[in-house]
Amino acid sequence: MKTSDTELLTEAGQEITYSFEVTNTGNVTITDAAPVEAAFSGTGELSGFTPATATLAPGDVVTFTATYTATQADVDAGELTNTATATGTPPPGTELPPVPPSDVDIPGERTPGLLVTKTSDAELLTTAGQEITYTFAVLNTGNVTITDAVPVETAFSGSGS
Structure with a gap:
């Protein structure tokens, strides 16, 4: 046995x-x-x-x-x-x-999870045409491997792209 x-x-x-x-x-x-x-x-x-x-x-x-x-x-x-x-x-x-x-x-107990933290290189929007770089840090908070993880923009108030 x-x-x-x-x-x-x-x-x-x-x-x-x-x-x-x-x-x-x-x-x-x-x-x-x-x-x-x-x-x-x-x-x-x-x-x-x-x-x-x-x-x-x-x-x-x-x-x-x-x-x-x-x-x-x-x-x-x-x-x-x-x-x-x-x-x-x-x-x-x-x-x-x-x-x-x-x-x-x-x-097994598979518990997938992701956490995203978004930051920018600008503290203040000062002029039209100002370029702002956003950084997205994606962290796997679960216990399984996540493939093809990408940030997804859910809301953006800017009028440009």
Whole structure:
């Protein structure tokens, strides 16, 4: 069984700890038991497992952990999905049956936002024909990447362009 300490993906840099519970459901001891990543949507690197492997007598349970630091691409995607199975070595002459996969899906909270600050190089309009340069600073205040951000003039009292 696979779980996560995180219920909601909210920002790049968020650290997520995955726990992989591996149970020996058979009647023989399994050596070198370990989780196996089957599918992971994360765009970064999942750490190695702790412990790396374990020996499991029948009925034994070991919890392995791995950590992941969310990337901006993960937040932009809106979710993280992770599927794992397990493997191990049974005694000679026996074969480990297929291990069913276990999934963890962490939904993302995407909150786009922009803030614009407009300034000009003139403090006072003094003459006709005076050239005024406006500067628009656009700030991404959300947690997702915004592409093609441009200021939009909503009101302008000048008679020129």
